[in-house]
Structures are given as structure tokens and as C-alpha cells.
Amino acid sequence: EVQLVESGGGLVKPGGSLRLSCAASGFIFSNAWMSWVRQAPGKGLEWVGRIKSKTDGGTTDYAAPVKGRFTISRDDSKNTLYVQMNSLKTDDTAVYYCTTGYSWGQGTLVTVSS
Amino acid sequence: DIVMTQTPLSLSVTPGQPASISCKSSQSLLHSDGKTFFYWYLQKPGQPPQLLIYEVSNRFSGVPDRFSGSGSGTAFTLRISRVEVEDVGVYYCMQTIQLPITFGQGTRLEIK
Numbered sequence: 182e183v184q185l186v187e188s189g190g191g192l193v194k195p196g197g198s199l200r201l202s203c204a205a206s207g208f209i210f211s212n213a214w215m216s217w218v219r220q221a222p223g224k225g226l227e228w229v230g231r232i233k234s235k236t237d238g239g240t241t242d243y244a245a246p247v248k249g250r251f252t253i254s255r256d257d258s259k260n261t262l263y264v265q266m267n268s269l270k271t272d273d274t275a276v277y278y279c280t281t282g283y284s285w286g287q288g289t290l291v292t293v294s295s
Numbered sequence: 296d297i298v299m300t301q302t303p304l305s306l307s308v309t310p311g312q313p314a315s316i317s318c319k320s321s322q323s324l325l326h327s328d329g330k331t332f333f334y335w336y337l338q339k340p341g342q343p344p345q346l347l348i349y350e351v352s353n354r355f356s357g358v359p360d361r362f363s364g365s366g367s368g369t370a371f372t373l374r375i376s377r378v379e380v381e382d383v384g385v386y387y388c389m390q391t392i393q394l395p396i397t398f399g400q401g402t403r404l405e406i407k
Contacts, residue, residue, distance in 0.1 A: 226344065226387055228396040244395045278343055285343040
């Protein structure tokens with residue numbers, strides 16, 4: 182069974198940093214292109230960015246609102262996806278999901294507030 | 296960016312009746328390899344999104360056959376043949392042919 186478990190969310194002040202993790206199991210993680218998608222309170226889904234598998238280059242792509250502030254990485258030896266979030270803004274407040282596109286984690290809440 | 300426009304934004308359906316949601320994209324989602332990179336998700340209350348349909352018309356594992364997807368190019372439809380109480384939630388369409396990946400605004404389905 183595919184499982185994706187996010188962690189690392191919490192309350193952070195504007196300008197602060199946070200690193201989210203997503204532990205994957207039940208599939209060959211190293212072959213998967215992985216994305217982060219977020220959902221602000223009461224709002225719709227917004228793609229944050231993705232990382233390709235290393236065999237497909239391991240490159241990353243980001244949505245405009247987070248480019249230059251967020252960095253997605255992966256550790257295939259630990260079956261774990263990460264997103265390092267810097268210079269956080271109040272608009273970054275959301276539940277952050279990791280997803281293969283087919284399967285989604287339960288999400289972790291990030292609140293950016295003073 | 297490709298804009299995904301869903302209609303209606305909400306619908307109220309009696310159990311056992313059909314329902315239909317439309318999604319239109321601002322550009323064709325047909326790739327040169329013949330695939331169409333279009334998906335439907337359902338987000339039930341308090342849960343993460345779950346994949347219903349991939350590549351226009353393919354039901355994901357475990358999805359009941361009362362759900363069906365159709366369409367091509369820029370116009371797509373999700374149909375529920377007989378709505379059940381468990382189908383309540385917000386339905387999203389999504390495209391992945393071009394970055395950034397974009398979603399529709401969501402369609403909220405409630406039970407009458």
C-alpha cells in the first residue's frame with residue numbers, strides 16, 4: 182500500500198524558515214516524480230513544485246510564488262522528499278501535501294504569522 | 296499558465312440521480328505522444344484529494360464505475376451516474392501538460 186506521511190509543519194514568523202519532510206513507502210520512490218501541493222485555509226489546490234526522479238535528471242521546477250524561496254530535494258536512500266521553505270510570508274499559510282499525482286499524503290499545516 | 300475553468304462551482308444532487316461537472320482548459324492538453332494530461336480529483340471533507348480519473352477517462356484503482364470521464368483537447372466532463380452520499384466533497388480538475396501544473400477552482404457537490 183502506498184503511504185506518504187508529511188511532517189515538519191508548524192507556526193513560524195514571517196521571514197522565517199521551515200523544512201517539511203514526506204516519508205514514502207509502498208512503491209519504488211526512486212522512480213517517482215514527486216510534487217508538493219498546498220491548500221490555503223478554505224481555498225483550492227495550488228501546485229508548489231516538483232522534483233523528477235534521478236534517472237530522469239532529478240531536476241526541480243517551481244511555481245512562481247515560491248521560486249527562489251523554496252527548494253525541493255529528495256533522499257532516495259531514505260525514501261524521503263523534502264521542501265526547504267525560506268523567507269516565509271503570511272500567504273504561504275496552507276496545508277502542504279506531497280503527492281505522486283496518484284497518491285497523496287494527509288498533509289502538514291504551515292502557519293506563517295507574527 | 297493554462298487556466299482550468301470548472302462549471303458549475305457547486306451542485307446539489309439527490310442520491311441516485313446523475314451529476315455532471317465540466318472543466319475547460321485555456322490550451323489543448325493533448326500531447327504529441329497522443330496522451331492527454333488531464334485528471335479529476337475528489338477531496339472529501341477533512342481529507343486529502345484522491346485521484347478519480349487520469350488521462351481523461353481512466354478510472355484509478357478502487358474508483359467505483361459510477362464515475363466516468365470524457366472529453367478531448369480543451370473540454371472535459373466528469374459524470375457520476377448515480378450520486379451516493381459518500382460522493383460529497385469538492386471535485387478538482389488538473390492539467391500536467393505544461394508547467395506550472397494548474398487546477399480548476401473546484402466544484403462543491405452536496406446532497407439534497
